Amino acid sequence: MTVSSRSKWILPVLAVCLLIILASILFGAQSLNMAQAWHEWRTHTPLSEAPTLSILLNQRLPRTLAALLAGAGLALAGCAFQALLRNPLAEPYTLGVASAGALGTWLSFILVDVGWFFGLSLRLPTAQICAFAFAGAEVLLVYGLASRKRRMAPSVLLLAGVTMGMLGNSGIMFTRYLAAPERLVMMDRWLMGGVDVLGYRPVITLFIGVVPCAAILIAQAAKFDQFGFNAELAAGRGIHLGRLQVTTFFVGSLMTAIIVSVVGPIGFVGLVIPHSVRMITGSRHRLLMPLSLIVGGAFLCACDIAARKILPGETPIGIITTLIGGPFFLYLLIRRKFTDWDV
Amino acid sequence: MYTLNAESLNFAYEPGSDVLRGVNASVIGGRITGLVGPNGSGKSTLLRLLCGFLQPNSGTVKLDGRPLVSLSAAERARTLAFLPQMVDPVFSLTVFEVVCLGRYPYTGMIGSLRSHDLEVVARCLQDTETEPLRHREFGSLSGGERQRVLLASILAQEPKLMLLDEPTSSLDIHHEVEVFELLARLARQGYGIAVVTHDLNLAAQYCEELLLLSADHSVLASGKPEEVFTEALLSTAYAASIRVGKHPFTGAPFVAAQSTRETPP
Ligand SMILES: Nc1ncnc2c1ncn2[C@@H]1O[C@H](COP(=O)(O)OP(=O)(O)O)[C@@H](O)[C@H]1O
Ligand SMILES: [Mg+2]
Secondary structure, three states: OOHHHHHHHHHHHHHHHHHHHHHHHHOOOOOOOHHHHHHHHHOOOOHHHOHHHHHHHHHHHHHHHHHHHHHHHHHHHHHHHHHHOOOOOOOOOOOOHHHHHHHHHHHHHHHHHHOOOHHHHHOOOHHHHHHHHHHHHHHHHHHHHHOOOOOOOHHHHHHHHHHHHHHHHHHHHHOHHHOOHHHHHHHHHHHOOOOOOOOOHHHHHHHHHHHHHHHHHHHOHHHHHHHHHOHHHHHHOOOOHHHHHHHHHHHHHHHHHHHHHHHOOOOOHHHHHHHHHHHHHOOOHHHHHHHHHHHHHHHHHHHHHHHHHOOOOOOOHHHHHHHHHHHHHHHHHHHOOOOOOOO | OOEEEEEEEEEEEEOOEEEEEEEEEEEEOOOEEEEEOOOOOOHHHHHHHHOOOOOOOEEEEEEOOEEHHHOOHHHHHHHEEEEOOOOOOOOOOEHHHHHHHOOHHHOOOOOOOOHHHHHHHHHHHHHOOOHHHOOOEHHHOOHHHHHHHHHHHHHOOOOOEEEEEOOOOOOOHHHHHHHHHHHHHHHHOOOEEEEEOOOHHHHHHHOOEEEEEOOOOOEEEEEOHHHHOOHHHHHHHHOOOEEEEEOOOOOOEEEEEOOOOOOOO
16 A cells, blocks of 8 residues: 555544544543533632532543643654664663653652652652653663664664663562552552543643653654664765764653653553554654654543543553553564564 | 865774775766775775765865865765665655655755655656656565665765765666666766676776775775776786676676686687
């Protein structure tokens, strides 16, 4: 199929995304009466006396926005890492960036519990700073390990990433006993991933983290096209590879870290979305990246609806994305349609 | 006319094992320069130095008298194009998209093509006879088809000088001759071309200048085909017994390896 014949799917996909987003606002643990909410809105009822509107504005809407922002950012980070590392299986989770960010966030929780942290008195976003410190360091380490040989071996990259992910998880387990017991439940819940945020503070954090980073990454789209095709041709056309690497690693890990610090390590969005979107857009990043952004957001909304609805109570969203993404990852591994996989 | 001049280049990837020793080379507008030599003699490395990807340990590369390093990346990309020996795309692109990639130095950040860019792309597809492939996926092409598409994408860059690393290594004889004819046409229009090739006979026929690198990584001979393609020089360079005659139709040197089983006449 040629790209132009596939691109007719773009509009229907966008429509489905929109429906999912609406559904995510409408459906939840309690079914809301929209007419009631509208009435409360129209009559300017104070929120404390408008239960329906209050749920809508203080729970459903922030939750949907959080899912949108987190999903969009993770999908976009996947696109960027895949192009930069020339590896179709790279994404924040398989590269271990997400786990490193999680370890950083976890340690920041613990440091706060132990009462050590200077950031607390300065009112710095402690969790985000710690998450980025770890995620950034992890990306550099994995990249350094994998590019020590003359050619950066894709399999080495992934093995290093997965190993770093395991180390990050062990670090979390290792420091559990330092956490204040009464906070452990909250921390465990965060660790499984969830967009069940309350109020708008987390949404604002996500917004500040995701929007500028996404804009910077999308601005590299033409460079990703060139670099994904061939590094030497890209260099010959005037692309400074070092600069592209620094920008993408910095911005990609920063965005991942901020997302993880708010919604926990949610895996495989960055893998499932770019691969699925490529089927309708082809591999030109200036189409692929914006559409991945939207589809990624809607995907996480859909997973969140499932998290609310499938089982009684709430299923952690990270478990749902892994249930979808894990088999998808295996399918990509088995299919092995990668030209430079067998290095 | 643009001229790229390299003087006494020395280069080693790892200290102690030289890959180029005291190499002089030039790529001149209006001319095809052939780079020949045995595998591993440093031809690809020389091209990488000529286009500024690698910096020589000593020696200079100058474009019209200006050191190559003093040019901006965009300026360099519009003057010099480099076609690598192997291309290994990770994502699938169509032939048309691959050729459009060549317009990068002329487009803004978004990379959207204007009608002039599309005209150039269409012409490059025509020139390399890849127009019928335009909707095919690059990864599904044969080796020879890929090489022609890559050449089209280099042409779309509209460089003044082209450095081509084995652009005809997997082409059939028809397309190989077509590519050399295209290069000759481009040279007549003023393009300067350096081409690495293992087809010595086509090199002798189409190149005004030849540079013969030897296995010890230095230039064994350079000059007109008649001066470089002598039995003595070629036999030394390739460590094989090589005979040189005259091409029956063009009169250019005609090179053949001699089997050890044959007795020379
Ligand atoms: N990136 C590299 N790092 C280290 N050594 C290299 C690299 N590329 C090529 N070489 C070595 O340099 C020598 C010349 O290689 P090359 O320029 O590719 O030769 P040619 O193109 O003439 O076959 C070879 O011995 C090769 O092994
Ligand atoms: Mg070579």
